[in-house]
Amino acid sequence: MALTEFELIARYFAAQSLAFKRSCVALGQGDDGALLQVPDSRQLVLSVDTLNASIHFPEKADAFLLGQRCLLVNLSDLAAMGAEPVAFTLALSLPEVDTDWLEKFSRGLAAVAGQFNCPLIGGDTTRGPLSITIQAHGLVETGQAILRSGARPGDDIYVTGTLGDAAVALWQLQGDSRLQSSPLSEADLACLQRAFYQPDVRVELGRRLAGIASAGLDISDGLASDLRHILKASAGAAPSNGTDGEHRTELGAVLNADAIPLSDVFTRLVPAEDQLLLALTGGDDYELCICASPQHKRALLGLANQLEVSLTLVGQIVQSPGLKIRLKDGQSVELTEHGYQHFS
Ligand SMILES: Nc1ncnc2c1ncn2[C@@H]1O[C@H](COP(=O)(O)OP(=O)(O)O)[C@@H](O)[C@H]1O
Numbered sequence: 001m002a003l004t005e006f007e008l009i010a011r012y013f014a015a016q017s018l019a020f021k022r023s024c025v026a027l028g029q030g031d032d033g034a035l036l037q038v039p040d041s042r043q044l045v046l047s048v049d050t051l052n053a054s055i056h057f058p059e060k061a062d063a064f065l066l067g068q069r070c071l072l073v074n075l076s077d078l079a080a081m082g083a084e085p086v087a088f089t090l091a092l093s094l095p096e097v098d099t100d101w102l103e104k105f106s107r108g109l110a111a112v113a114g115q116f117n118c119p120l121i122g123g124d125t126t127r128g129p130l131s132i133t134i135q136a137h138g139l140v141e142t143g144q145a146i147l148r149s150g151a152r153p154g155d156d157i158y159v160t161g162t163l164g165d166a167a168v169a170l171w172q173l174q175g176d177s178r179l180q181s182s183p184l185s186e187a188d189l190a191c192l193q194r195a196f197y198q199p200d201v202r203v204e205l206g207r208r209l210a211g212i213a214s215a216g217l218d219i220s221d222g223l224a225s226d227l228r229h230i231l232k233a234s235a236g237a238a239p240s241n242g243t244d245g246e247h248r249t250e251l252g253a254v255l256n257a258d259a260i261p262l263s264d265v266f267t268r269l270v271p272a273e274d275q276l277l278l279a280l281t282g283g284d285d286y287e288l289c290i291c292a293s294p295q296h297k298r299a300l301l302g303l304a305n306q307l308e309v310s311l312t313l314v315g316q317i318v319q320s321p322g323l324k325i326r327l328k329d330g331q332s333v334e335l336t337e338h339g340y341q342h343f344s
């Protein structure tokens with residue numbers, strides 16, 4: 001007999017591996033709401049993201065890997081805010097009860113939940129097209145969250161890890177003819193799968209950026225798109241010389257093409273002429289983009305080194321609006337391309 005809604009929740013989502021206790025969680029699953037105890041000196045950070053089948057992941061994705069990816073991409077938003085993950089909720093829409101899928105999916109979630117000591121404290125389970133929504137809850141010292149709005153002209157721009165690997169993984173999953181080598185070696189396939197399903201979310205680095213980073217976010221749509229969010233959010237209010245009060249002074253950024261960090265797999269599998277654009281617009285990176293005053297360069301690189309996170313200086317925030325790329329020959333060109341956008 002098929003499981004009922006409540007049997008399914010009890011078996012796969014209320015298990016100890018997901019619904020474990022931790023401080024700050026005063027009440028977990030089972031009531032109409034969960035209760036979080038927020039210490040006086042800290043603020044609660046909330047972030048929610050949905051992953052829909054065939055939009056965010058292939059319909060036939062391995063359920064264990066998908067469980068990992070769903071939680072990791074949400075924890076990446078907490079990392080970008082500089083927060084410590086505390087707990088998450090899960091709203092799951094399933095076309096049918098597939099116990100094999102549920103077993104694997106819940107094990108994938110539990111692997112990440114355990115790794116980050118971040119229990120599942122509630123959710124909702126419904127019938128419908130496969131869709132997974134996770135709300136991640138984190139804590140940050142009051143006033144210390146890393147916002148998109150703090151970048152200033154002269155700040156350095158850094159990114160963690162390498163860009164574009166998950167986009168290449170999608171090329172592989174979708175059989176894109178631009179992929180340079182096919183079939184791929186086991187090692188290359190494993191690398192791509194890891195980039196797409198198990199991104200190295202930068203929670204520890206994010207938590208240590210208070211007082212160092214002026215602004216930051218995680219790269220989900222592609223650096224070209226996400227950096228523009230920082231530029232927009234950080235546009236300062238300047239006194240206007242006209243009659244209309246204040247206007248927002250836009251900021252710009254210059255990225256050095258040569259500095260964009262690319263993995264070995266990426267450079268071997270992507271044609272040279274496609275590399276820069278794919279790395280900047282492919283998306284699904286879940287790396288951090290961090291802005292910081294040059295005075296913090298040593299501290300920031302030292303911290304990354306200590307945490308064994310690769311961190312690359314890729315450009316600067318500038319006064320003049322627009323996103324420019326400085327090419328090998330020293331010439332700067334305006335980048336007009338954006339990253340991933342739903343509905344476009
Ligand atoms: N339907 C919505 N209602 C209210 N706020 C939204 C909605 N969709 C997105 N946002 C807000 O818009 C901002 C940008 O969203 P998004 O690009 O999804 O951010 P992220 O890449 O961090 O997930 C976020 O602050 C998010 O909370």
Ligand SMILES: Cc1ncc(C[n+]2csc(CCOP(=O)(O)OP(=O)(O)O)c2C)c(N)n1
Binds near residue numbers: 049220
């Ligand atoms: C099957 C499949 N096709 C295409 C993509 C590429 N893709 C889909 S959504 C997205 C951007 C990130 O998703 P979004 O919902 O915008 O996340 P957010 O920015 O809110 O974190 C990308 C790169 C994918 N991940 N999976």
Ligand SMILES: [Mg+2]
Binds near residue numbers: 048049050
């Ligand atoms: Mg979002």
